[in-house]
Amino acid sequence: MSGATASRWGLRTAALTYLTLLLIIPVATIFYKAFEHGFSAAWESITTHNAIHALELTLLMVAVAVPLNAVFGVACAILLVRHRWWGNRVIDAIINLPFAISPVVIGLSLFLLYGVGGWFAGLSEAGIKILFAVPGMVLASTFVSVPFVVRETVPVLQEIGVDQEQAASTLGASSWQTFWRITLPAIRWGVAYGIVLTTARVLGEFGAVSVVSGKISGQTETLPIFVAKQFDEYNFTGAYAGAVLLALLALSALLAMNLFKRKEVA
Amino acid sequence: MVLYLSLLVLLPLAAVVSQAFDNGLSGFWTAVSSPEAVATLKLTVIASLITVAINAVFGTIIAWVLVRDQFPGKKFVNAFIDLPFALPTIVAGITLIALYGHESPFGINVTATRFSIVLALLFVTLPFVVRAVQPLLLEMDRDMEEAAASLGAGGFTVFRRIIFPNLLPGIGAGVALAFARALGEFGSLILISGNIPFKTLVSSVYIFQLIEQGNSAGASAVSVVLLLASLVLLAAVGLLQRLGTGRRR
Numbered sequence: 001m002s003g004a005t006a007s008r009w010g011l012r013t014a015a016l017t018y019l020t021l022l023l024i025i026p027v028a029t030i031f032y033k034a035f036e037h038g039f040s041a042a043w044e045s046i047t048t049h050n051a052i053h054a055l056e057l058t059l060l061m062v063a064v065a066v067p068l069n070a071v072f073g074v075a076c077a078i079l080l081v082r083h084r085w086w087g088n089r090v091i092d093a094i095i096n097l098p099f100a101i102s103p104v105v106i107g108l109s110l111f112l113l114y115g116v117g118g119w120f121a122g123l124s125e126a127g128i129k130i131l132f133a134v135p136g137m138v139l140a141s142t143f144v145s146v147p148f149v150v151r152e153t154v155p156v157l158q159e160i161g162v163d164q165e166q167a168a169s170t171l172g173a174s175s176w177q178t179f180w181r182i183t184l185p186a187i188r189w190g191v192a193y194g195i196v197l198t199t200a201r202v203l204g205e206f207g208a209v210s211v212v213s214g215k216i217s218g219q220t221e222t223l224p225i226f227v228a229k230q231f232d233e234y235n236f237t238g239a240y241a242g243a244v245l246l247a248l249l250a251l252s253a254l255l256a257m258n259l260f261k262r263k264e265v266a
Numbered sequence: 267m268v269l270y271l272s273l274l275v276l277l278p279l280a281a282v283v284s285q286a287f288d289n290g291l292s293g294f295w296t297a298v299s300s301p302e303a304v305a306t307l308k309l310t311v312i313a314s315l316i317t318v319a320i321n322a323v324f325g326t327i328i329a330w331v332l333v334r335d336q337f338p339g340k341k342f343v344n345a346f347i348d349l350p351f352a353l354p355t356i357v358a359g360i361t362l363i364a365l366y367g368h369e370s371p372f373g374i375n376v377t378a379t380r381f382s383i384v385l386a387l388l389f390v391t392l393p394f395v396v397r398a399v400q401p402l403l404l405e406m407d408r409d410m411e412e413a414a415a416s417l418g419a420g421g422f423t424v425f426r427r428i429i430f431p432n433l434l435p436g437i438g439a440g441v442a443l444a445f446a447r448a449l450g451e452f453g454s455l456i457l458i459s460g461n462i463p464f465k466t467l468v469s470s471v472y473i474f475q476l477i478e479q480g481n482s483a484g485a486s487a488v489s490v491v492l493l494l495a496s497l498v499l500l501a502a503v504g505l506l507q508r509l510g511t512g513r514r515r
Contacts, residue, residue, distance in 0.1 A: 007421055008335060015331040016343070018324050022389055023349060026361040029371070033364045076267055087268075093500065094271050097279070099443075100496035102450025104470045105489040108477055109278030112285050112486065119281060143274055197351070204354025207452035207470070211477055224356045224453070231360060231457055240364065243357045250352040257352070258345045 030247060034240035045230075045238035046245055050218045054226035055245075058203060060134070061222060065141040065202045070195050073149025078183070080150070081157040098146050106143050107211025110136060132214035137222065140208035145201045152194030153187055156264065160186045189264040193257060200253040204246060279493070286486035297487035305464045306472040307491060313380065313468070314448035317387040318441045325395025326437060332396070333403040350392050355453025358389050363458050378460025383468060386454040391444035398440030402433050439506040446499040450492055 034042045045051070076095065080088050098106065114120050114130040123130055130136045164186070168178045184191075206224040213220040221229065223246055230238035287294050297303065332344050350358060362385055366376045376382040406429070414424045452470040459466045461475075469488055476485035 004421060011327050012331050012335050012337060015324070015328045019328065019343065019346070022385075022392065023346065026365040026389075027349070027353075029364040030357070030361050033369075072267070072270055079267055091268070091271065093504075094275055096500050096503075097275060097496070100446040100450070100500050101279075102452060102470045102473070102489075102492050102496075104452045104473045104477075105282065105450065105492055106278070108473065108482075108485055108489055109282045111477065112281040112482060113278045115482075119277070139274070143278070146271075146275060200352040204352075204357070204453075206354060206356045207474075211474065224354045227360065228356050228457065236369075239360060243360045246354045246357045247361075250349065250354065250357070253352045254345060254349055257348060 027247065030240050030243050034237070034244040036240075037237055041237050042241040042244070045235065046241045048238075050221065051226060051238070051242065053218050054221045054223045054242075057134070057137075057221065058223040061138060061141040061205070061209075062199055062202050064138045065145055066195060066198050068142055069145050069198050070149050070191065072146070073194060073198075074153055074184075074187075074191055076150050077153035077157055077187075078179075081154055082162070095147050095150050098144050103144060103205065103207025104211060107140055107208040110139055110143070110208070110212050131212055132216070132220060134220070136212040137209050137220060140212050141202045141205050144205050144208050145198045148197040148201065149191060149194035152190045152197065156187045156190030157183075189260050193260040193264060196253050196256045196260060200250060203249055203253075282486045282489050282493070285482055286490040288483055288486075293483065294487045294490070297484040298491060300484075302463055302467075303469075303472065303484075303488055306467050306469040307488070309380070309383070309467070310449055310469040313383045313387060314445055316384050317391060317448050318445045320384075320388060321391055321395045321444050322437055322441050325392070325440060326399055326433065329396045329399035329403055333400060347393050347396050350390050355390060355451070356457070359386060359454040359457045362386055362389060362454070367458070377458050378462060378466055380466055382458045382460075383455060383466060386458050387448045387451055390451055390454050391447050394444035394447065395437060395440030398443070399433050399436040402436040406432055435506050435509045439503050442499045442503045442506065446496050446503075449495055449499075 046055075076091070080092060111131060112118050114123065114136060120130070128135070130139070160183075164182050165178050168182050169175070173181065204224055205222075206228065209222055210225060210228075213222070213225065215221055215225050215229065217226075217229065223242060227239050227242040227246065230236075230242060286297075289296075298307075328347070332340065332347075353361075362382070363377060365371070366374050366382070366385065368375050368377060376385060410428050411424050414428050419427070450470055451468075452474065455468055456471055456474075459468065459471070461467050461471050467475075469492060473485045473488050473492075476482075476488070
């Protein structure tokens with residue numbers, strides 16, 4: 001065996017062993033643990049009233065946060081790429097913030113803004129409950145998932161250029177028509193990829209939502225919080241079953257990501 | 267656009283900064299310099315540094331294997347790399363506990379140790395360096411490597427003198443992103459780390475405990491330290507990415 005082949009095999013073994021120990025075996029283990037006491041035990045533990053409510057609440061987060069950030073993301077990407085002005089760098093920096101900030105700090109920020117003595121405390125005094133209620137949790141989910149659609153759409157917009165858009169407007173298309181007929185079809189896979197990332201993040205958000213939700217079972221408990229709570233209460237079958245449900249959602253997101261990425265390249 | 271960002275992102279963060287300095291600079295300093303706060307910050311920074319150092323090595327190796335090596339199942343492995351991005355952090359924590367916790371089929375229990383913190387951080391930050399280095403490797407001209415090899419350079423020399431300098435901006439950007447993520451990580455740590463003060467209590471969990479105790483000022487003060495670190499790291503990433511594209515052009 002030559003030196004080059006030996007080092008190739010060495011690196012391959014190192015990379016695959018690392019991935020197996022860190023990723024593959026642990027993820028496989030939760031599937032085993034969830035169904036250790038049979039399928040029906042796992043099924044029962046995630047079809048309780050609280051579990052179903054948690055799943056519904058998680059889906060509600062997705063239903064509000066994802067469309068908001070999708071519309072904002074596309075509009076913001078167009079602004080950043082097509083209209084050059086000095087503020088772009090500032091906007092760009094702000095958009096990246098949720099990536100770098102701890103989810104707990106994000107939760108705290110909303111907690112302080114809408115809580116007692118906060119700048120927006122007037123809302124709750126007026127009877128609009130934000131904290132320890134669904135609106136606060138939606139805000140937290142939206143905050144943490146701001147960057148994804150923007151980040152995925154910007155490079156695609158840069159790549160397609162402005163030729164087709166200019167041709168369309170020369171031929172008399174309004175800017176609205178140009179957007180729907182030319183721009184959006186060209187960037188659709190990038191946007192779709194960003195939407196999947198946003199969805200995955202909202203589905204799994206734990207830290208920020210924990211701080212603002214109050215974690216009331218059957219009321220303000222999302223699926224990740226439900227899983228953590230089951231674990232704390234030593235209901236391991238429930239915790240693992242809930243984790244498997246979330247892992248399956250994550251795996252479908254992963255599948256969609258790979259599909260959209262391939263379309264984007266093609 | 268600006269309104270959406272201001273209301274959703276900037277205003278809440280401003281509230282944290284304002285609350286942190288509510289009792290003046292001295293109030294901020296008292297909260298940040300309490301022995302417990304210092305211990306959590308120290309632990310968080312050290313665990314994150316260890317994590318990104320391991321990431322830099324293994325991330326580069328994995329990226330190299332995924333670009334230059336050919337083996338059956340490579341596409342599957344490549345797709346699997348992003349799993350930690352898609353997997354909820356609480357599930358990441360439970361996953362590691364299932365394998366390396368008190369019921370471990372291997373009989374290894376690392377929960378409530380400092381090692382468990384690094385393990386969880388390695389899991390959630392895995393994709394950063396791999397995904398930052400991969401495009402650079404794909405675009406790299408192989409002429410230079412071949413020229414070096416034909417002039418008698420060995421495999422390691424080629425890596426050290428040719429490949430590594432070209433990948434450095436990517437490794438740097440990946441490391442900075444992973445570091446930012448590791449500093450703020452919460453969901454995957456809260457169950458596995460045991461949260462023992464002065465031993466395995468990281469800053470994000472400490473902030474969470476302070477909020478639950480009603481100590482908003484203390485929580486905000488520690489948060490501001492993390493916020494500052496995030497800002498510095500984001501600036502570093504921006505710089506490195508500009509460096510990276512500069513090289514490629």
